[in-house]
Amino acid sequence: MANPSSETLPIRSIEVPPHPQWPTLSDDERTQLRSRIRRLLQAQNAVLVAHYYTDPELQSLAEETGGYVADSLEMARFGTETDAETLVVCGVRFMGETAKILNPEKRVLMPDLRATCSLDEGCPADEFTAFCDAHPDHTVVVYANTSAAVKARADWVVTSSIALPVVEHLAARGEKILWAPDKHLGHYIERVTGAEMLLWNGACVVHEEFKSFALERVRKLHPDAAVLVHPESPDEVVDQADVVGSTTQLIRAVAELPNREFIVATDAGIFWKMRQIAPDKILIPAPTAGEGATCESCAHCPWMAMNALQNLEQVLLTGDQEIRIDPAIRERAVVSIQRMLDFARERGIGRPART
Template sequence: MNQKNNIDHIAVSQQSILKKKYIQADLFKHISHLLKLKNAVIVAHYYTSPEIQELADSTGGKVADSLEMAKFGQHHTAKTLLVAGVRFMGETAKILNPEKIVLMPTLKAECSLDLSCPEIEFSKFCDQHPERTVVVYANTSAAIKARAHWVVTSSIAIKLIDYLDSLGKKIIWAPDKHLGHYIQKKTGADILSWHGTCIVHDEFKAHSLYNMKKIYPQAAVLAHPESPENVLALADFIGSTSELIKSAQSISQKQIIIATDRGILFKMQKACPDKILLEAPTSEVGMTCLNCGMCPWMKMNTLKKIINSLTHDTKKHEIHVPKNLQKKALKPLIRMLKFAENFF
């Protein structure tokens, strides 16, 4: 009887998987039709859910880090950009493409780094140090970008700060303190950092990672530089999301511990199907935390919300940036893109 129940349970599970696949296929077909009607294309971040990434790939869109997301919107012919990510990514797309309609599955998808750097407080901080060059991470609002001299992503941050340091510039860095400290160590630049953190990367724990390395002694550790310093000290490679994927492909180890949002595992596993990918621990008790290791705002992007953004609720999903703010924020973003062109 128990064996029969077990077989029945397996059969039901398989039916549920097939049903889910059929539903997803129908949704993909429907969204693809809507994208064509709206002359729209999806650009999604690596931290969104696997089905969002798969949808972007299958409809001629792009899955990328924030730098590549910014570039993609500029060079694509679509009149509408549907940005699956968090709010600052939608704002960046609008600033760089003012003539295009920029939609998001939800405008409620925030970023802890963005929220940790309020405009008034940061502006006062900058005013107290007028001799310093203001460099802000892409994970900031349009207002913060407008206050900056430069905008950077994690993939170009070290090169940019090293360049500014060679010119004798003293830096204000915002908002991620862990990334700021990492850049300072790598470049030796004079950096005054803001105090923000990413709620995902700040949760990775060095003690638990050390214990996990004992269980998987042959595993390589790949970490995003928004992680705490003691976590980075245990890493074999540190880099942006796109750099982590490339590293996973090139390293010889078959087991890899990943210290960044688990959303990256979808593309990383496709890039190196022969590797065993393990999530870095975010808890002092046990090896992993089922509620951590993922951005709750990124996961607010869903297929149903994408459909809503392309149909009757379009206006509720559209990103707007005031023209005066757009003009100011565009300058440091263009500097970033031009700098990236020269170094990549």
């Protein structure tokens, strides 16, 4: 059942773009394009940082060129540790903004600055600020999937891999928590920790589409499969999970659990890394099919799909998709992000082995 506090907030209509249709490349064209990108990265002292949800072509190229493939927490860390002068962030805009906030002296590029996120879009900074001002006795904790301006209003920024221990820490100190923007992730954390949380009414357009009744059907067809669920999913889906966790935690589960089959409820881009580290495992996409659906599982973010080899090369040639952040906003936002990174370092959270 949804947290009552989130029901008092309006549900914002998000305009979801169609998935981009990139031209099919021949093997020779792909090889030549990847070679040109490698040369451009080297010439510009640039490094490629890709999220697990991006196209496998980008993930593999990042690893082949000394870059990094990771969740948003580890992407943020990597950007601060590399000597590269330019960070090319393949993901969605809040990831590029976070990289720039932590590395103001570096150039941060993205293949397409229009690649946003439904959680970010559903939490406008002015409305969120007013919501926080109405509850001054709450500690403000925001998910990484938010704009730089929202992060600047927060006390803490968290990713899904660190949200639970941060909230447990705050609750143990007796703090009341205002959480934004994902209501499903917030409600999951609330249930696990018992913390008092006031929830913003946002949701991920990908994870909200997983269907509990369809998942039950797939589980019956694969009774020995472990169910892996990202906590941005609705309660009815989370409740069927064997493992609930961040992208990194779900990838680790595929490698470590003895099951041969896994039903995976998160963005399908994650399958590349899962297959890389556990090639003998069978991965089954959790169903999103509902009334009138045209596919059994449509779980891929349309904004993540805006990242491709073609526009990656273009941005390296032109440099015209550069992240820029108001210095006053950056000065405030870096405090809440750095607080998360310091907490993670102190508690030994994250830092998966690089492959």
